[in-house]
Amino acid sequence: MKLYNSIGPSPRIVRMAAAEKGIALDLVEIDIMGGECRRDPYMAEVNPLGALPALETDAGQIITEVLAIGEYFEELVPSPPLIGTTPEKRAEARMWARRIDLGFATPLTLGFRAAEGRPMFEPRLIVAPEEAAPSLKAMAFWTLDFLNRQCAARDYVAGATPTMGDILLLAFVDFAKAVGMDPIGERAWLAAWHARMSARPSAAA
Template sequence: MKFYNSIGPNPRVVKMFMHEKGITLPYVEVDLMAGENRKEPYVAKNPGGQLPALELDDGTVLTEITNICEYLEEKNPSTTPLFGSTPEERAETRMWTRRVDLGICEPLANGFRFAEGLPLFKDRMLTRPEAAEGLKAMAQDKLAWLDKLMEGKDYIAGKRMTYADIHLFVFLDFGASVGQPLNPALKNINAWFNRMKARSSAVGTA
């Protein structure tokens, strides 16, 4: 297998996941800033032009970070389960992943793309600069909602660290670097964030 890598939060989610699982794959670096991901030969493998991508030994190319991580977990079930060991745990992880992705990560990312990241993205995708501030506010609103639910919890799903934690951590860490810092009033989220940031997988993929 080969992992098509670049800068940005999406590849980092998978790299942090692989670090936690003890998975090592060869990387193929793709220059996102130069738009290499929007040109041949990369678009022949991934017509959507997104990064990262995982190319399997038979030539199949998988995209979308949650799908890639679920595949890697199924192929490596004996290492630390980050989706879960039972149907109930996996369902809970997927529930939280969807909540944080749709409610926080997507609006955070598009808020960046439509504002600070506009010079890079305006010719690569449909952008709506007028929506940027509203999207950022949506992400902050859901973070405040999650902060209340995190009371007394070590991780989003309780005592076990899951893929949902990795997904949210990476996007919040990215957001803090592009004008969307964590609100210090969100005490539970900040404590959780600091626990995640101290993990060797976070340090090793920063």
């Protein structure tokens, strides 16, 4: 399989999921800083939205969106499970992944693009007004407080083993740290969880 790869948290999610599953990927590096993803041939041949990552299957199909790619990996290689082994466990894993995606990753990304990332993203995308950035970041950090409370008795967000939600959360927590935010702060569970996830071999993917 071929992964159209770049810097940033989203491609890292796919690389980590593949590493957890033992799936080998042929990486094709795309220069997002140079805008390679926002013009042809990438938009015409890979992803018309101009976003990364994109997975090209062995059959030649292109799959985008990190959680969809994670579901595809789960279908191909069910063990170790990253979504769950029963209908109930899969529902819980998907619930937490959606909460993290919509409640943390999305507002964090939009807040970054509206503020620190504005010079890069404003010429390419519709970005939120700069004055919206603090509120968007506050939404994201509220979700971290929620996770810190709700997951206090667990090792990982959906239970005793990592799921796609944990991978998504790690990628965006580390992204927040890299751009000058402090996502961990006094959140004790999050700090312990972050140490556990960062120690996994897949975290280096």
